[in-house]
Structure formats: C-alpha cells, structure tokens
Amino acid sequence: MKLFNWMKQHTISTIIVLVVLVWAAEKGWPWLTAKLFSHASPIYVDTIVLAPQAGSLRWQAVGTIKAAQDIVIESEVTGVVQDVRVAPGQTVKQGETLLDIRHDDILANLQKDQAILAQKKLYYERLERIVKSNSVSQEQVGEALSEYQQAEAAVHADQAQLDKYIIKAPFGGVIGIWQVDMGQLVRQGDPLVSLTQLSPAFVDFRLPAKALGSIKAGDTVQFTSGTYPDRTWQGKLVGIEPQLDSATRSVLVRAEVDNTDGKLVPRLYGQVLLIKPLPPQLFIPQEAVIYDPEGASVYVLRNHLPDQVYITLGARQDNNIVVEKGLQAGDEVVMAGMMKLYSGVSVVVRQRDVQTPTTAQPKT
Numbered sequence: 001m002k003l004f005n006w007m008k009q010h011t012i013s014t015i016i017v018l019v020v021l022v023w024a025a026e027k028g029w030p031w032l033t034a035k036l037f038s039h040a041s042p043i044y045v046d047t048i049v050l051a052p053q054a055g056s057l058r059w060q061a062v063g064t065i066k067a068a069q070d071i072v073i074e075s076e077v078t079g080v081v082q083d084v085r086v087a088p089g090q091t092v093k094q095g096e097t098l099l100d101i102r103h104d105d106i107l108a109n110l111q112k113d114q115a116i117l118a119q120k121k122l123y124y125e126r127l128e129r130i131v132k133s134n135s136v137s138q139e140q141v142g143e144a145l146s147e148y149q150q151a152e153a154a155v156h157a158d159q160a161q162l163d164k165y166i167i168k169a170p171f172g173g174v175i176g177i178w179q180v181d182m183g184q185l186v187r188q189g190d191p192l193v194s195l196t197q198l199s200p201a202f203v204d205f206r207l208p209a210k211a212l213g214s215i216k217a218g219d220t221v222q223f224t225s226g227t228y229p230d231r232t233w234q235g236k237l238v239g240i241e242p243q244l245d246s247a248t249r250s251v252l253v254r255a256e257v258d259n260t261d262g263k264l265v266p267r268l269y270g271q272v273l274l275i276k277p278l279p280p281q282l283f284i285p286q287e288a289v290i291y292d293p294e295g296a297s298v299y300v301l302r303n304h305l306p307d308q309v310y311i312t313l314g315a316r317q318d319n320n321i322v323v324e325k326g327l328q329a330g331d332e333v334v335m336a337g338m339m340k341l342y343s344g345v346s347v348v349v350r351q352r353d354v355q356t357p358t359t360a361q362p363k364t
Helices: 002-009 011-036 104-133 138-163 209-213
Strands: 043-049 053-074 079-084 097-101 166-168 173-175 191-208 220-225 228-244 250-257 269-285 290-292 295-302 305-317 320-325 332-336 347-354
Touching (some): 209 250, 220 250
Antiparallel strands (some): 053 191, 079 097, 220 269, 295 332
C-alpha cells in the first residue's frame, strides 16, 4: 500500500523506472551478457553451409493391388461338364478353350442347319445365273434369297448357342482353381474358374483432398509390401477419381506398375510412396531448429558470431525440412551445440558441412 501511494506521488519517477526496465530487458541484458562473457571460453558448434537442393513432394498411403483384368467365369447354361482343357495355374491365350459342357444336341442341330444352308445357297446361286434368260422370275429369286438368309441366320444362332457350351478365355491370363469337376452338373450362373491378367498390375490408394493440387498422371510411384520385404516396384500414376469420397473426403488414385513376374496378386496390400519432383530449395536438418512461443528459429554464423534468425518452415523430407523464408544460399547454420548459444558469444566451428547444389531429383 505504501509503495502504491509513493508511486502516485512520484509519477514521473515511476515512468522513468519502467522505461529503464524495458530497455534492460530488450537491449541492456544481451549487451551486458556479451560484455560479461566476452572473455569466456568459446562454445564449440557444428554447422552446415546451405545450398539449393533438388527435392520432392512425397505422399504416403496404403495401397491395394488390382489386376489388369480379373474375373470369375460363370456358366451361361445348364449342363454336364464334359471336358476340362487346362490345369489350375496355367497361362492361357485369348480365345483358348477352357472347358466343354456336353453339347451333342446343339452340335447336331448346327450340322443339320449347315447342310440346309449349303443347299439354300446352291439353289439361290443357280437362280441368279439363269434369271437373265427369263427362265425364272425375279419373285422366285427373291424367295430363294430369303430362304438362304434364313438358313444363314439359323446357323449363326446355333453357333452362338454352341459357344455357350464351349467356354473360352475372353482374354489372356492365368487360370485359377477349378470350382467344378468332370461329369458335374452345372447350372446357369454357377462359378467355374477365375481368370486373371497379372501384368501390368494396378495399385489403388487414397490421398487427402489437398493432394489434388499437386499430383497428376505420370507422377512417380513406388510400391512395397511386407510379403516381399526386399523388393520395390516402380510405377506411374495413371488415373485420378474425379470426385471425393463423401465419408473421408479423400480421393481415389490409381498407379500402374510392371508385374511381369506375376508376384503382385489382386488384393495384396502394401505401402505406396508417390514422389513428385520439386524445384531446388533450401533444406536444413530438423535438429538445427529451435522452437519457442515466437516460432521456429536457427542460429546463423555471421562474421563468426551467432545470430538467432526466425524462419518459416515447409514440408519435411526424411530428416530434413524445407526452409520457405528467412534463410538464403550460403548461410552457415548451427546444427549442433546451439542450445548454449546467444547472440554475440564467441564460437569455434568444430565441424563444417557444405551442401552441394543439385538440380536433379535425388535417387530414392
């Protein structure tokens, strides 16, 4: 209370004291500290001299393998399995016969209609040759043509029906395990066997919506799986879903990877790394950054003395972080020993690393 009354009576004195305290806090203390410790032992530090480095923007996600083509062949008809032509795991070509369902009656009907077609064709061609001699009328020729076309249509219908009983590969791929045996009665819609085209393989994965502004078809993709821990597959981004998922607000993207050896099977999951090259930027080790309520800062040696500089940081890459603002090429940044530093203290550089400017994306 007495102090309060004294301050009321000595307003000018109080203001002067406050000004002195503020000056001491902002200017006087560092000056006094530098003076007191100007003859103290120097602090040993490790530094790094910055140079523009080629970097990359990286997105990580969990991806799932999808085959180029992957189907389960089903029976279109009801009948008895007559012959299984290929073994499980066998590679087949497009159009190769896989399985026969008994079709004796269909084949007999086809042969009968083929004979009728041959007869109708000969009759029509004969009338075509003699019509110019007026031995037959145009009406007779027209009727012969109609019968010929009807016979031709009947043969096509028989062939289409027969094709349902002779199961052929719609595309080249690897046969799975048969779900039926010879002599078994199958019904329309019953699954017979899977057929998978393994190469190329696709990797489907999701990225956050903010990735849309930085990715495009052709970006480099790497795929790894715990199933093959020593293997990395390289690929390219080939497709981006034009809409976001309503629940997660993420976007579905697809990459294509070479799978000549067939190691990547459908629904195998693993880690996806999408790599997008960026222009050269300044990188500093993460351990060089000091965080405080005012933000992120580093110590920069200028004229052999440390100077605390506040910086703006960008994306992280491995153990480094991008500096978007506050530093420039050639700056010597303290990356070890900075916790003992303050502006103006004497330092000795124990180890100095110098970054080499790069313009190409580093190998991963």
